[in-house]
Structures are given as structure tokens and as C-alpha cells.
Amino acid sequence: MYDRKMAIVDLSKGKVKEYTIPKKWQRGFLGGRGINSYLLYNLIEKGIDPFSPKNVLVLGVGPLGGTLAPSSSRFNASGLSPETGILGDSNCGGFFGPELRFAGFDHLVLRGKSKKPSYVNVQDGEIEIRDAKDYWGLDTYEVQISLRKDLGDVESVVTGVAGENKVRMACLRTGVKNAAGRCGMGALMGSKNVKAVVASGVNGVKVEHPQRMLELMEEIKDYLMGSKITPILGSQGTPLLYEVSNALGAIRTKNSQLNVWSDSLNAEELEQHVEKMISCSSCFTHCRHRNKFDGEGPEYTAVGLLGANLGLDHYPDIIKLNNTCNELGLDVSSAGSVLGWAFELYERGIIDKKMTGQEIGFGDFELANDLLHKISRREGFGDILAESSQAAKKFGPKSKDYLIAVKNLPQSDPHDIRYIKAFGLGIATASRGADHLRSRPTIEIFFRLPQEVKEQIYGKGATTDPTVYDGKAQAVHFSDNIFATIDSLGLCKFICHGFNSPHYLKYEHFSKLLYAVTGSEFKEKELENIGKRIIDTERLFNFKHGVTAKDDTLPKRYFDDPMKQGVSKGHRIERKGFDKMKKEYYKLRKWDEKGRVKPQRKKHIESHGGLP
Amino acid sequence: MEITLKLLKPLKDAIGKDLLTLEVEEGTVTSLLQHVSKEYPELGKELLDDKGGLDYRVNVILNDKPLNELDVEVNDGDQVTLFIPVSGG
Known part of the structure; x- marks a missing residue:
């Protein structure tokens, strides 16, 4: 295992301290999400406010980041989440992660708070806190363009206007669309008076066995390109999923009051608005669109949550809302969910015009676009929506019944997870809250996968019927582990075994790649244990x-309201079945009946030591 | 009897149509898909695996019911939907 570096940037004191990342951390947590989470556990005190200078924002890249390894573009941004008050962690593609490594650092911790607007410049092993007065107030596109104009060919991760205003659902952005979207990491950066972290470096990433790496990449390229899924994602991107979910009757529509929406949002309707497909660093898949409205996207998430969830069915409107979120630095998922929630509350009379200042409701593009701008500037009703789910404090307790x-x-x-039960368990137990990218056992959608294949993937006891509760803990447990591992390596989930296909990269591939890059041997079981x-x-x-x-639960609607339309009509999550899945999941995790990590395990984790 | 076959992307791209109305003899979903694969070889390439069976990655919904077994009878007026599940964010 070779030396990798991290730095703590104390924004209050204006000081930077560099460290060699302890070998024990690399062995125990790899990097990226793993070391970020360990740092958070060590550095963040109990009971602090997420906007306190005592909170930290950690940017971390995995040991495969920035190498030839496939889709090795990813980095994680982590901290105590302003949106949820618990673990904030968000994984992001693009080109920043690799560039941070080229600049000499794998992890960067921002602590304290800068006295004035600043940015952190990381260049060829040197870190400097610089004045950002010329960049403050710019949207996410403008600031990146300005930084490049001023500094040359740099990569930056930035916060937008929303983050500056501490909107709890503000994301970090790099490039036009790449987002560390979830958990309000943009608000956290903004709360520290930091506009951007900028990276540039010419040194590349050391690869211990370059010849082996080249040979391995030839094998892996053929393996990935041989999948049916890779070319589909490369030509259609994730909007393809809309039609699939809609066919299953599982598209969240109008705040999950309905579950089927218009065919006008099928992927082929998007094609006329797409200029070309593009990719992140080192990627074969190139799953993202450059659209003809001067932006990138939309992903499936935006199609669903800014489309069906808001009662909109005209692609240009959805692309424009997507681009608005990108420019302002808003998380598409939270923004679309919170708007849909507010519209339903208004329809039900739980909130009224006195609070909203105007009539609000589904199916109104202009209204949705206006509200996104108001949220980002905390203007009027936008100031309440900017609190994300914490707006329930203003909306009243009844509003929580309709919060997804x-x-x-x-x-x-x-x-809509009411049909595929394992998806429900996944979002209920995911470490950052309701999120499919932590543990979604996507192979559950393959209805015809033979039992023995399913058991080979998920483990003994896995079942083929997605609508039963038996065997679903295994599926989530498997996915949770392997996704934590891949997030810590610096690779994208789109090529991960179990996310899109039973034929993508497994622990054995990770092991070979790690050996080629770092020269260290990691057995497959060891990599799974790192995930755990x-x-x-x-x-x-x-x-x-x-x-x-008790927080490992689901929105009330998913338990109480049967789905109304299509294939999934009549389905809901039964509380008894859910409790059974949860209990089985805790058992697989070796947590106690109250979902707690046992003392011996805590001791083991803490034995990896504090800061060197 | 008349059966409607609905194809989602990318399967529909194989023949440039998303709906096919088929006149077929009585049979099961398996026999229906064998018939379709012969009539539309380009679609057949997408549907069948190396052994000539339906690729397990292709999902089948008969009317409103997802199938894990294909030896299910089809009846006049039924709709069969075929798609390949993909995930993402």
C-alpha cells in the first residue's frame, strides 16, 4: 500500500495541515466514502448544529480514482447533513475527483468557517485559502467558467446561490450537471463561507503495476461492453428507466398519490432534445445527455421528480427545470419531492395562501420554476421550502403524513417502492435516509432470474418474487455491502455487480484492480468485510x-395507501412484513434487536485509530 | 386469436414499432415468443439467449401480471409487454 495524502484545512485559522493517510485506514476503509465516514465518526462531536463551524466537509477519492480503471471518476462529499441532521454523504462523478488526486490529495477536510467568502485552491501538492469575493453570488456554471478563466485548466467543485443561502437541499456541483446532490453538502460548503474547492495537478496517479493494469483493462473492457445493459445506458441514459417504472406502475406521481403517468416522458421523446451523449472521466458507458437547452441531463430522477411528481408531462419543461436546479445548485431529488409535497398539502388545505402567498398546485411549469428560484434565494414561501423536510415544523404535524x-x-x-418490497427495506435502512444509491437490490426487477442465480448473488434464502417479504434482507444486505465498497474505491455504481446487471464488476475485479494500482493484495472476502x-x-x-x-421506517403513505393503478394496483407495504424484513436485516448485520452496533464491533472499528 | 405485443425500449428499436397486433394459434407465452422471434428475427436476437430460450433479462408482463414462468396460456385479446430492466439514478 503506497503513501496517500490528506489535509485538514482550518478555515477559521487559515491553516493547512497535511497527513499521510494511515495504512490501517486504507486497509480498513479503502478511501472515498469509507475513509470519509471514518473521519466523520472521529471528527464530529455529538449535538452540534450542521451549520456550526465545528461541522466538517470532507471530500474524498478512492484508491482507484483517476486511474485507467473503468468509470473511476467518483468522489464523495461528506459531513453532518444540514438537511437531515445525520450522516451526510454524496457520491459524484465528473472530473474533479481524479484531478484532486493529480493535485496530490485523496482526502480534504474543511473545518471551521472562513471570515469572508473564500475558495480553496489545491495545486500540485500545495493548498491555499483564497479570496472568493469575485465569485460569490455566481451560479454554478458562471463560477466554474470564471475560475477557469482566472486559473487555467482547473477542475472545481462549487456551491451555487442555493448553497450560499444555506438552502438545506443545496448540492455541490462540478461541471454542468455532476452533483454531490444529496444531503445538502452545498449548504454545508456555503455555511463555511466557501464557494469552491479547485484542483489542478500534473503528476497523475501512481500505478504500481502498469503492464498488469493495461492487460486487466482489456479484459474488463470486453467484459463490460459484452453486457446488454452497457450499450442501452450509453444510447438512452437513465431516462430509459421511466418507461420501465411506468410499465410496472411504479412512477411516483403527484407526491405518490398516483403511480402511473404519461408516455410523453418515455426516453424516445427526449431524443429530439439531446445534442449528444457524454461521459465522466475514464468511462465506457457515457450515460448522460447534453441537452439542447444549454444544459446537461435530465436523468431519470429529474424526469420522474420534476415531471410525474409535479404533474408535468412536456419534456422541454422538465429539461428547463432540471437546468434551473443545476444552475442554482439544488438537489433535483429533494427539490422535486418537496415541491410535490407542498402542492398536495395545499390541495388538502393543510397549508394555505397565507403561507404560500399564491395559489400553488400540480401541472404548472412556471410556478415550479419560480419556486425553485425563490427556494434558492430563500424568498417568500421559498424560504420555508428551503428547509426541505424540516419545513414540517412550519406546515404542522399533519403534513408529515404526506412527506415522502x-x-x-x-x-x-x-x-414507488410499494410493489418491490426489497426496495422498501433498502430506503428504510440506508445510512443517509431514503436513497436508492446506498443499497438498492436492482436485480429484484429481473422477474425471471432463476432462484439459484439469485441465491448466488444475494445469498442463501433469496427469493425470486419481488412482492413477497421473504429473503429480501439478503438482497439489501448484499447490495449495501458492495455499494459501500465500490463507493470507497472511486468507481461508479453503474458498472457494479448487482446494480444494473448480474454481470458487472464483482469483488474479484476490485481485488485485481487494487493489486494493479496499489500493489497490495485484498482478498474478495476482505473487500466485502470492508463494505460491512x-x-x-x-x-x-x-x-x-x-x-x-424506529427511524428505519417508511413514509406513512407506503404503509397505509394501496397503489391505485396498473400492474402494482393494490400493493402497499404491510407493517408486519416490513418488520420481519427489518429484523432479518439487523440479524445479518449482527446488530442487536434495537438496531445497534454491538460494543465489541464498535471497539474493532475504533481500533483503526484517530488522526495520526 | 389476436394478441397485442407491447415492446419497451430498446426492444422496440429492433423493429421500429412499440405495438404489434399478432394473429396466433392458441398456446402459451413461450410459443407466442417463439412465433414472434421467427416472424421478426431482429427482435428475436434481442429476446433469445444462446440456447434459444427467452433471455432471463427480458421481463414479461401478461396484461397486468408480471411472469416468472412462461408456460402460461395466452387468450384472445391479451396484451403481452416485454422489457429489459435497467437501473440508475
């Missing part, structure tokens, strides 16, 4: 910040 969120995080994707260790560390962090087993 878990642990205060609005659900990330447009898939990360999940337990995040669990310890969350329990330290007030989470209990």
Missing part, C-alpha cells in the same frame, strides 16, 4: 447523532 422521506431525506428516485465495516461505522455515526431503530 426517510430520516428527513426526501426519497431520491422516482420509483463502513456500514457499521455509518450506523455508529448515526446513532451518535440521535438515530434509533
